[in-house]
Amino acid sequence: MTKPLQPIELEGIEDRLTGRPTPLPDGLLERLEAICDITTDVVATAEASRDWWPLALHWALGGSVPRRAAVIARPSSTAQVADVLAICNEARVPVTPAAGRSGVCGASVPVFGGVLLDLTALDSIGDVDAAAGIIEVEAGVFGPDLERVVNTHHGLTVGHFPQSFDIATVGGWVACRGAGQFSTRYGKIEDMVVGLEVVLADGRVIRTGGSPAAAVGPDLNQVFIGSEGTLGVITRVWLRAHPVAPAQRRAAFHLPDLSTGFEACRQIIRRGATPAVLRLYDGPESRRGRGGDGTTCALLVLDEGDEQIVDATMSIVHEVCETLGRRSDDELVEEWLGHRNDTTALQALTKKGYVVDTMEIAAPWSALDHIYAATTQAIMAVPTAVAASCHLSHSYLDGACLYFSFAAQPPADEVESTYVALWDAGQRAVLATGGNLSHHHGVGLNRSRFVAEALGPAFDVLAGIKRSLDPNGVLNPGKLGLPSPFGTPDWP
Secondary structure (H helix, E strand, O other): OOOOOOOOOOOOOEEOOOOOOEOOOOOHHHHHHOOOEEEOOHHHHHHHOOOOOHHHHHHHHOOEEOOOOOEEEEOOOHHHHHHHHHHHHHHOOOEEEEOOOOOOOOOOOOOOEOEEEEOOOOOOEEEEEOOOOEEEEEOOOEHHHHHHHHHHHHOEEOOOOOOOHHHOEHHHHHHOOOOOOOHHHHOOHHHHEEEEEEEOOOOOEEEEEOOOOOOOOOOOHHHHOOOOOOOOEEEEEEEEOEEOOOEEEEEEEEEOOHHHHHHHHHHHHHOOOOOOEEEEEOHHHHHOOOOOOOOOEEEEEEEEEOHHHHHHHHHHHHHHHHHHOEEOOOHHHHHHHHHOOOOHHHHHHHHOOOEEEEEEEEEEHHHHHHHHHHHHHHHHOOOOEEEEEEEEEEEOOOEEEEEEEEEEOOOHHHHHHHHHHHHHHHHHHHHHOOOOOOOOOOOOOOOHHHHHHHHHHHHHHHHHHHHHHOOOOOEOOOOOOOOOOOOOOOOO
16 A cells, blocks of 8 residues: 655754644643554654645754644544544644645644644545446545456446555645646536545534535535645545546647647636646746647647547647647657656755656636736846746636746745745735635645735634634644644744
């Protein structure tokens, strides 16, 4: 079975966050141990208390983790999760849910210490309704394990293939509202969820959803999808699945500039064609391995499904792209498929002292040109910035996701301040020009400072839901910018 993957070497176990962690009350460890496996080993707790947040990679090389949990609790059933939460809620001890820890925003960092709730032992695949294409799966199941079982035994696929697919769990997909690289065909994770089993802060277990297109008040699935463990702990998910695709087609094109590329993608989607993959790279990214010359923009297209539908979709793609640009080598798609989940460059550049990260946002088609220009300019205006580029990775009827990559090479003592400056510049440029806060990486600790700004008056509604479902504030405190009884995170 798949296990969490270490993002980079951990050279020490000191806390990087300076506030005092929450002390565990007397007797809590014994009560937890009576419920499930626990460990207080300092190396194990340090390793489990971090994810793939790029700034934390620098901290790891410097000998620290953001904050080390006091104990890891590893329940193996929903009942055990409920018992752990009930005890911690009563004792006013923070609980941070975690599983694959593949997030890049610090969502599974236990900001105030306490209990790290490791959900990877919830690793069973339950009933499969082949007629309806509904799969029951526990939250700790990793993507490769899920796809292998449902492909082999049921001829199905969920179709959710994020870049973190090899190291992410189903619960993480849902809790952080993830998107797979084939999302234009299959949808984002919120489009795949039929129902949820959720444990609330006080230990109550609830079920949400369960029927197609139900109209029983608000969709409570959506309350918990993307909540990053702040409103409840997702323990079981019912997902929509599709027959394994019998046909697949690929094509690559080069468009004369990014604006023309945006228009090509818009026309394809607005005409009703939804190829699984529709990835457009700006000039700099096209030059890096996409066959571009630095000005032209590469567009990679892949579709799969019923042969007649795929043929019709690709016919529209060819018609639009060959009118606005030119056909390129289809091998570019194959090369992308072979390297799409490779993260070795991140570790290599981090070890060389570079500050490197990505920022994905969504916006209407009409705003993309302005957002691209304003955001890349804002990032490059930060001292020591050396690169800011972008690709379009997910498309919708009304808009698309822009995925920015950026890098800087600051002096060693300015790594953290440079990281903060890059994010302040880029994220606020996006918000000022009509983009949203996040498309699929979520919020975590890194983006928490922008949430109230991004939501405006609606932030009070989110805070009200938090108070109602978690009045003692024990669930993943310090995230989503929500007030916490344990204090304010001392970062940035």
